[in-house]
Amino acid sequence: MSGLVIGAIVGALLLVMMALGVPVAYALGLTALLAIIVFLSPSEFWYFANTTFDSLNSFSLLAVPLFILMGAVFGRSKASDDLxxxxxxWFGRVRGGLAMSSVLACAMFSALTGSSPATSAAIGKIAIPEMIRRGYPKDVATGAIVAGGTLGILIPPSVTLILYGISTEQSIGQLFLGGVVPGIMITVMFCVWIFISLTLKRLRAGAPIIPEKVPAGTSAGGGAASGDSGTATSGDGELSAIERAELYSWAHRIKILVKVIPFLTLIVGVLATLYLGIATPSEAAAVGALGAFVLVAVFYRSLNLRKILDVGLETTRTGTMIMMIIAFSAVLGQILAFLGVPQELAAAIAGMEVNRWIIFIAMNVVFLILGFFVPPVAIILITMPVLFPVVVALGFDPIWFGIVMTLNMEMGLITPPVGLNLFVVQGIAPEVPLRDILLGALPYVGVLAVGILVLCVFPDLVTWLPSQMLGTG
Structure with a gap:
């Protein structure tokens, strides 16, 4: 039996298990065991245990739970409110300014947590009620948070990029640098779409989009604005939510900026030590986690034994889940490699007289379909052992491909039936029907697709910064 046929059988078995609701880690482990029984020999069971241990016996993997810990600390603080x-x-003085500000806050919080669900939950629980109170359409309010949350797997430090680097043996520092410009680009594109969508709603309605009024002196967070906010009022003493821009004095702007600079400084410092080669990813993550504890304790004075226990439990649950997926996917990948599946697939594709971009599109379709059902971590660890040799054989830059793949997986986070961010937002805004959340999120799939197209046409948007900072490429 050829390696390609074996690969097809194993892949079908894995998909069937996941379709039956078996957790991803267990589906990977059971598939690996069945592959050993059917295609190797029961006497090879020792291979399962050894590979499981070896796949986790890596110092670089410490970066995963440590960055998760760092994100959990920030997630249980008031950092999201301040961001x-x-x-x-600073950026709310345009039509749709609060929705755009929510996306920008998601981008900044992503740099603190590296997690899409955490970003959606932390920013959404504050921003969505405020946007709805100010009269934003529910689809616009929830769509901005669903989409903004996806930046958590793109903007460094990203656990997804760490796992891509480990599974493909690529530099995590280069991947983080490669994600900086695309992360900024996608954030801007999300904001542009918010402006366009609200403008279109206004044109269709033939009247002001937001007829509701907000009491004068109300701040973005829903409470009374401080005395130095300098908020503009209309003749009747009321504020329109989108039709006019809120005005703040420079003193108020500097005051709020001082509250967030220390957190952003920590992120810059952690990433700088990594980019400059001062620390390994695990060491940088450890410093970041410790710095997060210190900053939250100093600025918010809200750390207590209960919160520390909650942070520890959250980190343990999430970290264990990811580690189990890493271990069992490594076993399955090694078995497929032993059976010659990746080698035969790479050779078959290399021998095809087809433009490499056709194959690239086909791979992205596969990633997109998998994203409908499988989380990004699992997609990387399932597909890369088989497809990465193909990527290299076709001459695609591995760092560029990792960023493009991440944008593709962002689509999976906002598409049904298992779009994780959709259900996170529904959980924090139960009064908004899932239909409205979905209608607000789907346009951002098109925005991300345009982003992928831009990176294909201009790959230097990914590769330029790593080459300048680290002297690569």
């Missing part, structure tokens, strides 16, 4: 307020004070 949203700062974004609104």
């Amino acid at each position: 949203l307020e700062a974004a609104h004070v």
Whole structure:
């Protein structure tokens, strides 16, 4: 039996298990065991245990739970409130400013947590009620958070990029640098779409989009604005939510900026030590986690034994889940490699007289379909052992491909039936029907597709910064 046929059988078995609701880690492990029984020999069971241990016996993997710990600390603090307020004070003076500020806050919080669900939950629970109170359409309010949350797997430090680097043996520092410009680009594109969508709603309605009024002196966070906010009022003493821009004094702007600079400084410092080769990813993550504890304790004075236990439990649950997926996917990948599946697939594709971009599109379709059902971590660890040799054989830059693949997986986070961010937002805004959340999120799939197209046409948007900072490429 050829390696390609074996690969097809194993892949079908894995998909069937996941379709039956078997957790991804267990589906990978059971598929690996069945592959040993059917295609190798029961006497090879020792291979399962040895590979499981060896796949986790790596110092570089310490970066995963440590960055998760760092994100959990920030996620249980008031950092998200301050980031949203700062974004609104500085960037909210345009139509849809609060929605754009929410996306910008998501981008900044992504740099603190590296997690899409955590970003959606932390920013969404503050921003969505405020946007709805100010009269934003529910689809616009929830769509901005669903999409903004996806930046958590793109903007460094990203656990997804760490696992891609480990599974493909690529530099995590280069991947983080490669994600900086695309992360900024996608954030801007999300904001542009918010402006366009609200403008289109206004044109269709033939009247002001937001007829509701907000009491004068109301701040972006829903409470009374401080005395130095300098908020503009209309003749009747009321504020329109989108039709006029909120005005803040420079003193108020500097005051709110001072509250968030220490957190952003920590992120810059952690990433700088990594990029400059001062620390390994695991060491940088450890410093970041410790710095997060210190900053939250100093600025918010809200750390207590209960919160520390909650942070520890959250980190343990999430980290264990990811580690199990890593271990069992490594076993399955090694078995497929032993059976010659990746080698035969790479050789078959290399021998095809087809433009490499056709194959690239086909791979992205596969990633997109998998994203409908499988989380990004699992997609990387399932597909890369088989497809990465193909990527290299076709001459695609591995760092560029990793960033493009991440944008593709962002689509999976906002598409049904298992779009994780959709259900996170529904959980924090139960009063908004899932239909409205879905309608607000789907346009951003098109925005991400345009982003992938831009990176295909201009690959230097990914590769330029790593080459300048680290002297590669």
